[in-house]
């Protein structure tokens with residue numbers, strides 16, 4: 030039976046540290062290798078940063094909701110914001126080169142895609158964007 | 170405007186560590202003195218332990234819900250379980266002596282009462298027990 | 310909870326690490342205490358320095374170890390008590406029950422002084 | 424983000440601590456970079472050892488510092504890159520852009536080698 034951990038927090042950058050620590054704690058409890066744990070935490074932070082900045086436009090009264098689902102052989106994380114979403118189908122087909130140093134931003138989705146096994150987007154009616162990150166697990 | 174942080178997690182002792190860390194992180198962000206931060210974290214852990222053991226009878230499929238409310242001059246924490254509650258009015262009038270070493274358990278509520286400025290209980294219909302802890306803040 | 314037990318001058322030193330919080334930790338610790346009694350060791354020092362974490366149920370585990378040892382004319386003393394655990398001891402006045410030390414040598418020597 | 428700036432053999436060492444993650448950190452760091460350029464310092468070592476935390480927006484801050492310094496015939500190199508930051512650099516191939524060191528002396532000396 031999967032276990033769920035849910036966290037909701039205001040759209041403020043300072044809470045990302047807490048999210049990072051929670052990811053690390055859960056990964057440790059699941060016995061994941063540090064490298065895998067880092068990839069998960071980094072990706073979750075990127076998803077939360079996007080929810081915060083692009084989805085919720087940094088309005089602290091808008092919450093970000095994160096649901097971690099622990100399965101024996103998989104961890105998946107959903108991140109919800111209250112925004113209007115974006116054309117992710119188009120974006121996913123033309124992800125910019127992350128090593129292009131003319132660009133200061135625009136590496137988040139690339140990083141999530143590289144570090145996780147699956148990433149999917151959905152615009153949830155009367156809600157906002159939902160990003161789902163999945164990683165299949167190799168125990169340490 | 171107060172800020173709310175909500176965490177829901179399965180009734181397993183191992184998650185208490187995460188709760189402890191989250192409390193510490195939020196206390197640090199609020200600039201609380203370490204002593205105050207410790208008192209809050211200790212009390213929250215006691216409330217969660219009770220929700221887990223007495224309220225949810227350690228059934229992992231039953232969640233514990235914790236809501237942290239940050240005000241500029243106060244922090245309050247609500248802890249919800251799915252249990253039937255207990256006769257807290259009676260209990261609060263006869264809190265056992267915590268230094269009685271014949272008793273192995275029974276110090277949680279005493280500790281919360283000592284370390285927080287206010288503790289209140291409520292049996293929420295169709296839900297379970299709700300314990301509210303409050304602490305007025307002195308900045309470090 | 311994880312543990313490691315050593316002996317020094319007839320005194321058992323139990324080093325605890327991880328989390329101490331009721332549940333199965335309680336029976337594991339009771340097992341440790343009775344193992345010592347079988348070996349006729351009644352003087353115990355519990356090193357809490359490696360604990361990341363304790364709650365009042367965990368304190369109860371130490372209390373039951375203490376009362377068991379006292380019943381057998383022994384004692385259970387604490388070593389390396391963090392500030393967080395100290396505040397738990399103070400608020401419950403259990404600091405008046407448990408002798409505690411910051412130094413292993415002193416903790417062990419305290420048993421030869423009486 | 425917190426920072427401290429020092430100079431060593433004409434090289435500026437910027438020690439970062441806390442979190443580096445876009446938002447206002449971006450303008451603060453840009454300010455640091457332009458302060459150095461005004462003092463005609465173009466060679467920079469950024470010590471990441473004290474950072475508890477970075478995201479891709481934080482990486483962007485370092486990139487913009489790097490491109491600014493390069494435009495002025497200087498460079499921006501990294502010191503004490505944690506494993507977590509290393510994996511961010513590798514996956515984005517920015518490790519090919521940033522020179523990085525584990526030792527301050529070497530980082531500073533690397534500027535006198537060319």
Ligand SMILES: Nc1ncnc2c1ncn2[C@@H]1O[C@H](COP(=O)(O)OP(=O)(O)O)[C@@H](O)[C@H]1O
Nearest residue numbers: 079080083084114115134135136137138139158
């Ligand atoms: N949750 C979201 N809501 C709306 N737009 C988003 C969201 N996540 C990503 N985007 C869009 O996708 C773009 C690329 O995101 P990303 O790769 O993370 O880089 P960055 O956030 O640095 O721009 C963003 O600039 C934004 O336009």
Ligand SMILES: Nc1ncnc2c1ncn2[C@@H]1O[C@H](COP(=O)(O)OP(=O)(O)O)[C@@H](O)[C@H]1O
Nearest residue numbers: 219220223224254255274275276277278279298
């Ligand atoms: N959330 C709860 N639901 C049901 N009963 C509770 C709850 N919290 C406390 N209690 C009751 O109050 C008693 C005292 O709690 P406490 O002082 O924390 O000590 P302990 O949990 O060690 O017994 C418990 O033994 C239990 O019977």
